[in-house]
Amino acid sequence: MVSLVIVSHSEKIAKGIKELALQMAPDVKIEIAGGTGDGRIGTDCLNIMNAINNAYSDDGVLILFDLGSALMNSEMALDFMENIDKSKVKIAKCAIVEGAIAGAVEASIGKTIDEILEALESYRINK
Template sequence: MVGIVIVSHSRKVAEGVKELELQMAKNVPIESAGGTSDNELGTDLEKIILAIKQVYSEEGVVVLFDLGSACMNAQMAIESLTDEMQKNVKVLDVALVEGAITIAVDSSIGKGLHRIEEAVKKLCLHKMS
């Protein structure tokens, strides 16, 4: 299954989204990377890297985020991975809660990374600019 990482400036938000996803798709590997290392608001590059590695498989990982700098840190985390791992990790810019649930369910039914990305785009779950 495709793994999922939730990156949020808030530890509680990231954990809450993970909890909701697991209610919908119990067997999907999901990790949260919310807040800083001292649990303040912000994001932590090392938390994101660890979360990606914890859910990583050759089937891929989707990283979702809440705000701009979370996306930037997610991209930096991916750049720190091996070239082989980088090919299998995607950051998707979707509505966090709705996107996370859709992706978790799609992963649980065996959709691959590219099919998940296509499905999310078709559902118009992208954030409004």
């Protein structure tokens, strides 16, 4: 089953999004990387790497993010990772709350990572 990683500048927001998504799809593995390592607002490449490692599955990992620098740090985290098949980790450029809920539901019914990304097109940012 495809897993999700929620990357947010706020740990509280990341936890809340995870909580909402798990209400709809309780069997989906969802990891969060919210805030910085010392509890401030921001994103942390190491936290994102750890979340990806914890969520990793041969079915794939879908990363959702809240703001531009979260995207940049997610891309950087992927660049630094050597112990995973990076082709199985994809970043969804969509609204984070709606995308996480829809993505979790799609994953829970066995959709592939590419099918999930296609389903999330309607939530895409920068159309």
